[in-house]
Amino acid sequence: MFVLSSPSGAGKTTLSHSLLDKEQNLTLSISMTTRPQRPKEVDGQDYIFLNKDEFLAKQKRGEFLEWAEVFDHYYGTPRHFVEDALNSGKDILFDIDWQGCAQLRKILSNDLVSIFILPPSAATLEQRLRSRGQDTEETVIKRMQGAKSEMQHWEAYDYIIINDDLNKSLIQLQAILNAERLKRTRCYGLTSFVNTLLQDLS
Numbered sequence: 001m002f003v004l005s006s007p008s009g010a011g012k013t014t015l016s017h018s019l020l021d022k023e024q025n026l027t028l029s030i031s032m033t034t035r036p037q038r039p040k041e042v043d044g045q046d047y048i049f050l051n052k053d054e055f056l057a058k059q060k061r062g063e064f065l066e067w068a069e070v071f072d073h074y075y076g077t078p079r080h081f082v083e084d085a086l087n088s089g090k091d092i093l094f095d096i097d098w099q100g101c102a103q104l105r106k107i108l109s110n111d112l113v114s115i116f117i118l119p120p121s122a123a124t125l126e127q128r129l130r131s132r133g134q135d136t137e138e139t140v141i142k143r144m145q146g147a148k149s150e151m152q153h154w155e156a157y158d159y160i161i162i163n164d165d166l167n168k169s170l171i172q173l174q175a176i177l178n179a180e181r182l183k184r185t186r187c188y189g190l191t192s193f194v195n196t197l198l199q200d201l202s
């Protein structure tokens with residue numbers, strides 16, 4: 001489970017889509033949200049959009065692996081999707097906030113790799129938020145304030161990437177993913193492989 005968190009506007013969504021294009025065995029966890037759909041977003045692809053009552057009913061039935069309230073809207077990770085992907089041996093990319101990451105860490109810490117993306121400066125962050133042209137002025141201001149509180153949690157993450165260059169950040173992300181995949185504890189079948197090697201040597 002590969003978690004990417006960042007304040008809005010740090011380039012996390014662009015980075016995660018670029019990573020998904022490059023990595024065969026990585027699949028995106030599609031969250032459910034009560035936030036209004038943005039013009040370029042596709043329902044079922046970027047998010048599954050639903051209303052508050054539907055969300056709360058699912059939450060009550062325990063259908064979310066984690067969920068949080070962000071910017072006055074609910075966001076949650078559907079449990080069945082993650083379980084199916086993990087069972088079929090896929091790695092999963094999560095674009096979730098610090099609250100979601102903390103919940104996943106509590107339940108599945110050995111399977112979790114967390115990365116926090118920082119913007120190179122406050123001015124770049126503001127400019128990126130404004131240039132998206134997707135949100136109202138009020139929302140942009142709210143997101144700038146939200147960025148500050150999201151960033152306070154950077155120390156809870158395993159890795160930090162300062163996203164001043166998309167290509168460089170992508171290479172860094174791939175390096176993390178590859179190294180984490182090579183960890184001894186994640187290489188299933190290694191014990192029997194080494195045992196066979198040792199037997200063949202004796």
Ligand code: 5GP
Nearest residue numbers: 031067068070075076077095096097099100
């Ligand atoms: P946005 O509205 O800009 O798409 O997302 C707002 C924030 O909610 C982002 O930080 C994003 O990572 C986070 N988020 C999206 N989906 C989930 C989710 O399923 N769970 C949690 N905890 N946060 C989410």
